[in-house]
Amino acid sequence: MVGHLLVRPLYFLQIMESIITAQHTFKASKGRLINPGDLIFKNLTRFFAALILVLVVLMAYEMIRTSALSWNKFGFNFFIRSVWDPVQDEYGALPFIYGTLVSSLLSIVIAVPLSLGIAVFLTEVAPRWLERPVSFFVEMLAGIPSIVYGVWGFFVMVPWLRSTVEPFISKHLGFIPLFRGAPYGVGMLAAGIILSIMILPIIASISRDVLKAVPRSQTEAALALGSTRWQATRIALAYSRSGIFGAVILGLGRAIGETMAVTMVIGNRPTISASLFEPGYTMASVLANEFTEATSEMYISALVEIALTLFIITIIINSFARLLMWSVTSNERAQKA
Amino acid sequence: MDNYRFHFRKFTSLFMFTLCGVSVLIALVPLVLIFYRTVAFGFSAINWDFFTQMPKPVGESGGGLANAIVGTMILVGLGSCMSLPVGIMAGIYLAEYGDNWFGQSVRFLTDVLNGIPSIVTGVVAYTVVVLPMKHFSAYAGGVALGILMIPTITRTTEEILRTVPHSLREAALALGIPRWKTSLQIVLRTAMSGVVTGILLAVARAAGETAPLLFTALNNRFWNTSMNQPMASLTVFIYNYAVSPFDDWIAQAWAGTFVLMTLILLLSLTVRLATRNKFAGNLL
Amino acid sequence: MRDYPGTRQTLIDIDTIPEKGKGVPVDHNKIVAENVSAFFGKVQAIRDIQISIPENSIVAIIGPSGCGKSTFLRSINRMHELVHGTRITGKILLDGEDVYSIDPVLIRKKIGMVFQKPNPFPTMSIFDNVAAGLRMGGTHDRKNIAEIVERSLQQAALWNEVKDSLSKSGVGLSGGQQQRLCIARALAVNPEVILMDEPASALDPIATAKIEELLFELKKRYTIVIVTHNMQQAARVSDYTAFFYMGELIEYDVTKKIFTAPSMKQTEDYVTGRFG
Numbered sequence: 001m002v003g004h005l006l007v008r009p010l011y012f013l014q015i016m017e018s019i020i021t022a023q024h025t026f027k028a029s030k031g032r033l034i035n036p037g038d039l040i041f042k043n044l045t046r047f048f049a050a051l052i053l054v055l056v057v058l059m060a061y062e063m064i065r066t067s068a069l070s071w072n073k074f075g076f077n078f079f080i081r082s083v084w085d086p087v088q089d090e091y092g093a094l095p096f097i098y099g100t101l102v103s104s105l106l107s108i109v110i111a112v113p114l115s116l117g118i119a120v121f122l123t124e125v126a127p128r129w130l131e132r133p134v135s136f137f138v139e140m141l142a143g144i145p146s147i148v149y150g151v152w153g154f155f156v157m158v159p160w161l162r163s164t165v166e167p168f169i170s171k172h173l174g175f176i177p178l179f180r181g182a183p184y185g186v187g188m189l190a191a192g193i194i195l196s197i198m199i200l201p202i203i204a205s206i207s208r209d210v211l212k213a214v215p216r217s218q219t220e221a222a223l224a225l226g227s228t229r230w231q232a233t234r235i236a237l238a239y240s241r242s243g244i245f246g247a248v249i250l251g252l253g254r255a256i257g258e259t260m261a262v263t264m265v266i267g268n269r270p271t272i273s274a275s276l277f278e279p280g281y282t283m284a285s286v287l288a289n290e291f292t293e294a295t296s297e298m299y300i301s302a303l304v305e306i307a308l309t310l311f312i313i314t315i316i317i318n319s320f321a322r323l324l325m326w327s328v329t330s331n332e333r334a335q336k337a
Numbered sequence: 338m339d340n341y342r343f344h345f346r347k348f349t350s351l352f353m354f355t356l357c358g359v360s361v362l363i364a365l366v367p368l369v370l371i372f373y374r375t376v377a378f379g380f381s382a383i384n385w386d387f388f389t390q391m392p393k394p395v396g397e398s399g400g401g402l403a404n405a406i407v408g409t410m411i412l413v414g415l416g417s418c419m420s421l422p423v424g425i426m427a428g429i430y431l432a433e434y435g436d437n438w439f440g441q442s443v444r445f446l447t448d449v450l451n452g453i454p455s456i457v458t459g460v461v462a463y464t465v466v467v468l469p470m471k472h473f474s475a476y477a478g479g480v481a482l483g484i485l486m487i488p489t490i491t492r493t494t495e496e497i498l499r500t501v502p503h504s505l506r507e508a509a510l511a512l513g514i515p516r517w518k519t520s521l522q523i524v525l526r527t528a529m530s531g532v533v534t535g536i537l538l539a540v541a542r543a544a545g546e547t548a549p550l551l552f553t554a555l556n557n558r559f560w561n562t563s564m565n566q567p568m569a570s571l572t573v574f575i576y577n578y579a580v581s582p583f584d585d586w587i588a589q590a591w592a593g594t595f596v597l598m599t600l601i602l603l604l605s606l607t608v609r610l611a612t613r614n615k616f617a618g619n620l621l
Numbered sequence: 622m623r624d625y626p627g628t629r630q631t632l633i634d635i636d637t638i639p640e641k642g643k644g645v646p647v648d649h650n651k652i653v654a655e656n657v658s659a660f661f662g663k664v665q666a667i668r669d670i671q672i673s674i675p676e677n678s679i680v681a682i683i684g685p686s687g688c689g690k691s692t693f694l695r696s697i698n699r700m701h702e703l704v705h706g707t708r709i710t711g712k713i714l715l716d717g718e719d720v721y722s723i724d725p726v727l728i729r730k731k732i733g734m735v736f737q738k739p740n741p742f743p744t745m746s747i748f749d750n751v752a753a754g755l756r757m758g759g760t761h762d763r764k765n766i767a768e769i770v771e772r773s774l775q776q777a778a779l780w781n782e783v784k785d786s787l788s789k790s791g792v793g794l795s796g797g798q799q800q801r802l803c804i805a806r807a808l809a810v811n812p813e814v815i816l817m818d819e820p821a822s823a824l825d826p827i828a829t830a831k832i833e834e835l836l837f838e839l840k841k842r843y844t845i846v847i848v849t850h851n852m853q854q855a856a857r858v859s860d861y862t863a864f865f866y867m868g869e870l871i872e873y874d875v876t877k878k879i880f881t882a883p884s885m886k887q888t889e890d891y892v893t894g895r896f897g
Contacts, residue, residue, distance in 0.1 A: 035515045035516065035517070035724060035725075035726050037515050037517045037518070038515055038516045038517050040517070041516075041517030041520065041521075042430075042434055042517070044426065045426045045427065045429045045430035045433070045434065046430050046434065046439075047426075048422065048423050048426035048427045048430065049426070049427040049430040049431065049435070049439075049440070049443045050443070051423050051427070052423065052427055052443055052446060052447055052450065052487060052488075052491065053442070053443060053446055055450070055484065055487070056446050056449070056450055059453075059457075059458075059461045059484075062461055062464045062465055063457075063460065063461065063464065065464075066464045066468070113360065114360040114363055114364055115360075116360075117356060117357040117358075117359070117360025117361065118357070118360055118361050118364055120354075120357045121354075121357040121358055121360065121361050124354070124357075125354050125357055125358060134361055136609070137364075137365060137368060138364065139605070140368060140602075140605060141364065141367070141368055143541065143601050143605050144368075144371065144545075144598070144601065145544075145545025145546070145547070145572065145597060145601065146545070146546075146547060146548070147545065147547040147572045147575050147576055147594075147597070148371065148375070148545070148594050148597060148598060149371070150576070150579070151575060151579045151590060151591070151594050152367075152370070152371045152374055152375070152594075154579060154580070155374070155378075155579070155587075156370065156374055197364075197367045200364055204364075228346050228347060228349070228350035229350050229354070230349060230350035230351075230353045230354060231346070231350070233353075250452065253452045254452070256454070257452075257453070257454020257455070257456065257457065258454070259454065259455065259456040259547075259548035260547045260548055260576065264576075264579070264580065284454055284456050284548070287456050287459075287460060287548075288456060288548055288551055291459075291460070291463065291551065291552035292551065292552045292555065300468075303460070304460055304464060307456070307457050307460035307461075310454055310456070310457055311453060311454075311457050314452055314453050314454060314457075315449055315452075315453065317452070318448065318449045318451075318452035318453075319445075319449055321452075322445060322448050322449065436705060502740070504736060504738060504740040505740055505742060505743075507700060507703070507734075507736060507740070508736065508740045508741075508742070508803065508806075509742070509753070509757075510700065510703065510729060511698060511700060511729055511733065511734035511736075511807070512729065512730070512733070512753065512754035512757075512758075512806065512807065512810050513726050513727065513728075513729035513730030513731075513754060513758060513810055514726070514753070514754060514757040514758065515726050515757075518757045522757060523742055523753075526742075526744050527742065527743055527744050529744070
């Protein structure tokens with residue numbers, strides 16, 4: 001085969017041709033005639049594509065403009081102060097940032113092992129007839145609206161946490177500060193659990209796709225060395241680690257911005273507490289709760305600054321995750337070629 | 338000794354795969370519970386009045402959420418008017434001409450836009466529409482939903498168009514059909530069911546959104562079809578009723594949840610069937 | 622190497638037979654290629670191809686995989702340039718007029734193409750498939766379209782098999798029928814030349830035989846250029862045969878001569894099966 005390639009360089013060409021034609025690119029070479037209808041149509045679609053760029057820039061601009069008032073007054077202190085006093089027009093976002101971070105990290109801690117378990121189940125364990133329904137159910141979890149999770153969490157999960165789970169944990173693990181305090185039901189723990197259910201399908205389905213893309217030769221090599229199927233699976237997991245990491249980051253991004261479900265179960269109290277049982281507040285839920293009441297210009301400006309912060313954080317997180325996953329897929333393409 | 342290690346390794350393997358199966362079961366628990374509760378609480382609270390009557394004042398029992406159901410339709414309709422042209426045209430651009438740096442950056446930003454929290458789009462709609470107009474309105478809600486729908490429609494349109502075999506484009510071009518007609522009448526037409534699927538997904542997602550409506554369309558206890566006024570929506574009503582102290586409001590919140598879930602389930606089943614048909618038809 | 626359309630050579634006599642194609646008697650050359658080279662990025666796929674294709678004849682292009690025969694075919698109706706990063710130099714004349722100075726849409730109406738794998742439009746019925754080129758080319762007269770569709774299907778020897786199921790999807794037909802449908806679709810636009818890129822390679826022997834039979838009929842009205850892998854097929858159907866190797870035209874002559882007394886060593890090696 002290699003000799004073939006050396007002797008007949010045009011063999012390479014055919015491979016090239018098949019790769020190039022596989023991508024649906026049509027491009028008239030420079031200086032060639034182009035149909036006027038084509039020119040109009042191409043530029044029309046390009047205009048709409050450009051609108052998306054404009055939209056993102058406009059979103060950022062609008063929020064920067066509206067939050068300028070708050071930024072000018074509080075500066076960077078906005079992010080490290082924990083006072084939130086609409087009467088005195090004094091604002092600091094620290095409790096919300098803290099609540100957002102803790103609840104989303106907690107959800108990641110819960111969701112990642114479960115999602116990876118599901119992904120491995122779907123790729124390595126499940127027979128074909130089981131694969132489709134399980135995928136379908138996992139996708140259904142992703143389709144349920146946030147408000148439904150909120151209603152369910154509020155009426156079903158929170159009472160259960162209050163009456164059963166939290167007393168049980170604090171009885172046995174109460175010496176850890178994380179689990180100290182009165183069992184309210186509502187609080188960080190509830191938020192973390194509900195968020196973990198919501199981000200689980202994202203992480204699970206992307207990890208499944210990434211695992212499926214692992215070349216068979218990798219796992220087969222391991223099996224041929226006499227490893228068990230689990231050991232082979234671990235090799236597949238290691239092989240696809242950056243893709244899985246990207247999936248987790250995407251899940252984190254979703255958890256950070258999730259609003260309704262969290263608002264209904266986190267207790268909405270702007271305090272910073274070590275205990276997971278204590279109520280908290282997130283950036284998204286303070287927006288949901290207080291925007292309609294915001295009357296003073298400074299109040300609105302402070303809230304928009306929180307929204308802008310969320311916007312920037314999620315943009316960074318999503319860009320990072322996308323770049324990570326794009327590099328994974330382009331690697332795959334390179335290897336396949 | 339070797340024998341012992343062999344059995345240990347086999348046991349570990351079995352144990353870990355069992356754990357994987359268990360995690361599937363754990364994930365199914367909330368799904369089953371949510372469905373069970375929604376049906377158990379929601380179905381009993383649902384009746385004809387729910388769809389046809391207006392909300393009753395506090396203290397009076399009965400009534401329905403007719404205005405909220407219509408409101409959701411109007412808001413999603415407004416969002417679609419805004420997002421469909423942008424999403425479909427941008428999707429066509431990305432699929433047919435988008436293999437350059439500009440296409441790459443649009444694709445990238447569309448993915449990023451997809452990850453921006455819905456509440457943030459609500460804030461943007463607030464600053465762009467509500468603040469200048471000085472009052473809440475259906476327009477603002479429509480803008481917020483429209484922004485949310487754009488990335489879903491764009492990316493599904495692109496991906497579906499890319500599944501159309503290259504040979505069909507070539508066949509059309511070789512007949513002397515101009516490229517833009519090929520894109521619209523061959524490629525888009527072949528992929529139509531998939532594109533509709535993408536739109537349905539976006540509509541389902543928008544219909545279930547609450548956060549971006551809270552301070553744009555706000556809510557309205559009265560019948561209203563004026564776009565310039567605050568407008569009720571099913572989801573905001575569910576939220577307000579669920580956190581209220583009144584039992585019959587809470588019951589109506591469950592009923593609303595039931596309606597929403599039924600809608601979502603129907604849409605996702607339709608999507609499933611549609612995509613299955615698509616693959617059957619596109620075996621070329 | 623000249624980059625089209627930077628410089629234009631003076632027109633050569635279209636009836637001049639290129640050096641490598643000596644021995645071909647010619648009334649009128651439908652297509653003349655002059656120094657055609659095609660590139661994928663920096664890789665050169667075909668090099669300085671000189672060939673004249675006489676009207677109402679079948680010219681077969683043979684050669685091993687990757688020899689550039691498909692690329693050359695796709696340069697004739699300007700399909701080659703649709704692939705990103707491709708480039709063509711030289712001239713291809715259709716009735717003396719350079720195809721690269723005309724709108725590609727017009728060129729592709731005059732030069733139809735049939736592909737390796739049958740590719741009917743899946744969302745369209747058999748009738749609509751054949752009518753697709755007409756309708757999208759701006760013909761909307763229903764009666765006219767119906768006539769052309771019937772005539773094209775008859776020319777493609779498919780009419781009798783599908784006349785009762787014209788409204789059914791074209792995807793439901795057998796592979797051979799689908800390929801004849803694609804031929805009918807190409808004929809409906811009323812082309813002058815038909816390019817065929819291994820039209821029978823995905824078909825069974827019976828369907829292949831039908832397509833070959835069809836070629837003899839079509840020859841009366843059209844000029845046909847067919848790329849094929851199958852030397853027997855080339856020998857059976859074509860009047861002239863061109864042998865491509867490593868992107869170059871090695872030999873071009875009447876088919877019988879190519880297969881019985883080729884003048885080049887490589888041609889002989891190839892047609893006798895010594896390589897390729």
